[in-house]
Amino acid sequence: MKRSELIENIRRKGSFLCVGLDTDPLKIPAHIAGMPDPIFRFNKAIIDATAPYCVAYKPNMAFYESFGAMGWDALERTIAYIRQNYPDQFIIADAKRGDIGNTSKLYARSFFEHLDVDAITVAPYMGQDSVTPFLGYEGKWVILLALTSNKGSHDFQLIKDQSGTPLFESVINTSSQWAGPEEMMYVVGATQGRMFEEIRRVAPHSFLLVPGVGAQGGSLEDVCRYGLTDDCGLLVNSSRGIIYASSGEDFAQAATAEACKLRDQMSEILKAANII
């Protein structure tokens, strides 16, 4: 999906919500867990319940991999289901991959050709030749980890170099020479608050994928106060807060309600900023 289409979808829907499909069979409602094909069945219900209120889905690979071949199969069918029924959704494989060139090339083939997602999250530690194999696919995106939402983000990402630049800023500066904001986004955790101001100084136009609202404690208002650009520039993810909003038979309605609530808040923010 092109940047212009993504922005158009955000404007049309009044939403920059990404729903994280972190589907854990131990957490899905008991009546679904007991049926055949529970992962796909749960995902399908969540997708049908939330599609009008979001612009993106983000399956987290760990949840599918933890079920081996069966999990992969459920993921493949989930992606095909979204593509077929909701072709305006942006699909992000949250994979945090990154390896030497010939291996990253294979990951790119796997995610962009085989699974056919729009974007993949990539870890920057191994540098340029671990990232560039994911670039150059028409309409496909790299979402590079910059400043993540977890406590461990402080261990290395904030280390300042000899000119006082923290590592996450070096990652943005250096990687912006590999690709522009038409094919590269950055992961910045919602828990990072004022750091969004800093990020916008070095990445004024890039889309940011923002996890950490909800269960991890980040605030939508704070993220938007410092992170919003003229054409939105944000995809804010919520996983557990939506997909596990209820553990009963009403889980899909509860997911609709949570997604709708976030969409309403986002619409207000977009209106206030004259983006819609």
Add this chain to the structure above:
Amino acid sequence: MKRSELIENIRRKGSFLCVGLDTDPLKIPAHIAGMPDPIFRFNKAIIDATAPYCVAYKPNMAFYESFGAMGWDALERTIAYIRQNYPDQFIIADAKRGDIGNTSKLYARSFFEHLDVDAITVAPYMGQDSVTPFLGYEGKWVILLALTSNKGSHDFQLIKDQSGTPLFESVINTSSQWAGPEEMMYVVGATQGRMFEEIRRVAPHSFLLVPGVGAQGGSLEDVCRYGLTDDCGLLVNSSRGIIYASSGEDFAQAATAEACKLRDQMSEILKAANII
């Protein structure tokens, strides 16, 4: 597998060779590629051909993932085959994972419980809570990326902080507070030459997993000159140089010959250092 067992295997076999199972159906011999179940069939032949000369196998996840559910299935059977027939082999999933705590926990479950490998490679960028969920499994290991073999390793891993410490050294220093050399190793590329001296200053006892000998141009002699410890402390990986030594029907014999040649060089090195 415990550290003492790994060292015992190295001494008994006179080898610290790890064979990288980077199985690419486009590169395996035509007569195998045309048969049913080519990935597992190729792996089985390579394993039977090399097991006497190596102490570890390292399937690279990218190669299996690029075939989706079918690839995962072939990988699961490959690991089961090694476990059943060569229980003294140390199995490393080269996955370079690392995510927020609850996700890393799932990856750990996936790799250590479901796939039942001995070790997984982990990327350090997200810090402590992305790494520690992989720790605490009896006999299982984290192999953390420190200084990788690729050109892009220079982009971020060598950035010096305000006290002059390069990032890869901070990764080793900080992570050594999370786990000792009984359950954590580091990836250091064979292409890094003299840097092994530096690494041994900060990680004197840790095992190092060393990719990059062979196709990537690293030298076994250089690695050992600076990297060898009293109980070896090295697992040197070769992938393409062994598994694609011949593209003909003699591929298994050619793999034996290459693995045997490396084992002989390693035996000489171990003898010269009075380790065997």
